[in-house]
Amino acid sequence: MLKKLKPQVPIGFYISLTVLTMQRQAEAAVAAGxxxxxxxxxxxxxxxxxxxxxxENHKDDYQADLNYLLDMNMTVAPQPWRRMFVGEGDTAKPWSPDMTTKDKYPEDWQTQWTAWTESAKRSRGTGASVDKLKEWGFTDLSNISAELAAAKIKSFIAASKPLTDRLKTLEDKIKAITTASxxxxxxxxxxxxxxxxxxxxxxxxxxxxxxxxxxxxxxxxxxxxxxxxxxxxxxxxxxxxxxxxxxxxxxxxxxxxxxxxxxxxxxxxxxxxxxxxxxxxxxxxxxxxxxxxxxxxxxxxxxxxxxxxxxxxxxxxxxxxxxxxxxxxxxxxxxxxxxxxxxxxxxxxxxxxxxxxxADYQTAVSEYRALTQQLTAYVHQAAAVPQEVTILQKAYKTTAATEAHPQIHGATDCKKIKANATCTENNCKWEEKDGKGECKPKTETVTTAAGTKEKKDGDKKDECKATEEKDCDKTKCDWNEEKKEIKVKRGTVIISLITKVSILFAVLLLP
Structure with missing residues (x-):
């Protein structure tokens, strides 16, 4: 381990310092300068x-953004939930101690009850918040759309909780430091x-x-x-x-x-x-x-x-x-x-x-501003939820309808074909009756948005390969006694589709 070397001061420095000190003491008087x-x-x-x-001028206010999130949640909440806080004529229903015992409400609701009540009153009114909620599409949501949106908004409110807790602390600190203090x-x-x-x-x-x-x-x-x-x-x-x-x-x-x-x-x-x-x-x-x-x-x-x-x-x-x-x-x-x-x-x-x-004031203001910007970002993301839910719902309805009703591929083209060989080459089927032939289209599967093909009801699938009725899984397949063949049980395709769309909605709910 290397020893820390002390800098060597030239001996001349000490001599000069001694001479100056002796000279200064000899003068024995305070000199000008x-x-x-x-x-x-x-x-x-x-x-x-x-x-x-x-x-620094401090004008940031996080409460407006927090109110937006609370009002979004209240707007898409079921009617019974909203009635818990506001009665007829916008009369607030105050918190009472017996709510935790009589109504079995969680104790931590007490600290949030006032904020929820004010949100319920705003949601029923005609203010800037309501106008924004209409603009963003929250007032148009209902049933499953509202439930899906509510779940997503709750995730934003949960994420904003530590931000608002810290903002309250910073706000108190900023207010305590004034020019006068x-x-x-x-x-x-x-x-x-x-x-x-x-x-x-x-x-x-x-x-x-x-x-x-x-x-x-x-x-x-x-x-x-x-x-x-x-x-x-x-x-x-x-x-x-x-x-x-x-x-x-x-x-x-x-x-x-x-x-x-x-x-x-x-x-x-x-x-x-x-x-x-x-x-x-x-x-x-x-x-x-x-x-x-x-x-x-x-x-x-x-x-x-x-x-x-x-x-x-x-x-x-x-x-x-x-x-x-x-x-x-x-x-x-x-x-x-x-x-x-x-x-x-x-x-x-x-x-x-x-x-x-x-220093504390400047640090607090800087942190406060950064946290309010994060909270504002949550509001912007939450404002897009109605549009996201609507798009997914449309995709679900379109895909479900298409799966339930397979498309006819190339109907016009097939009918124009007059030769058997040409008919099959164009993925059509040739049917003969009374010595005459007719080219008809085949019913085919529909390509989903993901680029995969799902079989319609009645098509054979991997899980329905049995060749005898005794081997048929009746929960998934149907046995056709006349044709001695097994087919996918009707409705399973739609059930599968609903499952997939549910997964899409689950992805939507991720923060």
Missing amino acids: DNSREHAAVCSLVQLASGTPKL IKKHLNQALYGAETGKGDYAADPGSGTGPADAATCSTSGTVNGKQPLLQVLMCLCTTLAAGPQDKACTKEAALTADWTTNSANFVTTAVDNVLKTCTKGEATMPTAETITTALQNVKALIRPKSNDGFLGINIASNDCSGSSDSGMCVKYTNYAQGADDKFEDIKWVKNLRAAATEL
Whole structure:
């Protein structure tokens, strides 16, 4: 088994890193642009958290297709079945508990009774559903045609059951996820409140709430919450006016410090810092953009001992905003253990929740649409059932009539023939009487649609080969005492034909 080789880092890299670290510590001050990367990454999240998600318009409705299948079934059902649900004047007959004991109805009928009742009412009315059923030919079916169609429609309803069960679950899931529910997670991440600006709605007291620099050394915690906005303030707000006022924006100084702006922290410091995030513009959030932005911020958190630091930290282990400590957010015990604690940060949890809802919504809508398309396909197939049944019935009647009455082959041609030899050559029979001959047609078998020949009643068949009456199978054959011959029992051909047509109908009933 091959060992996984660790990539070899050139010794020069460590030397360069050591020199840069020593040089940075020697400066012992936050420089302009030190937090520019962190500022850009956090600004991206702030813009997403400020945005409004756009959920894909969901208009699909499977109930209409399901109703078509139920109405097809109700239309071809026997009258007694339909009367079970609706009485005179379309009065619905409600389900009662004693139906399972008194009438011996299956218990699962209770869950379907309302849908069946509504279908029975629609079938007796004059709506769009009835018009469609007439167009498809369901109202023209009766007797055996209706029974055959009903069996086929039931197979479609059975196939649609798991689809509709899943569609109901998806429908509930889709309805539960709204723009408002996602905005709650986003706002909670940004301000620490589901709605409004929370602790950033007005200027707090001097050195309290979000105006306290100490929040930066405690995971950016403000009154028990961890708003993303406080992370941005910790990266860009100085302890006092000085060179570090360009930590986030190297080109322009920011009027935002924990001391001078303590009394007007929100109206001055917060407002000025937010303007650096592309003038505070919101971005439409998606599951993908939120996930990517979170990953970008996570990559910038540097472990130090067991803690994690987002932003520049010089020498001490705090993030006070002073030039000799750092402008950052400290996450205590962030790097302790096998895994980091990034997912434990509250604003991360809220952004993850928003991303999850966005992804779940899109997945549910896509699956919902695919299932409704499958259900629609069942309706289209079911709509063709009356035509299929009618075609097979016509084929059955035509074939049955032909089998019962063998055709006369070549009647006109045979009569025109005047010579014995020519008569037999043309598959006719020559009959002589009183010295005169006449060419007559033979009665022959009829070729079926399948291309095979069935013998008419009276012809000898394989099962009727006996030469004596005692050997004749009276269930299949008749013995002609005068001619001393055996023939197929009359009616067996038609019975055979009915069997074959029944098989054709059985094939029709396959889904």
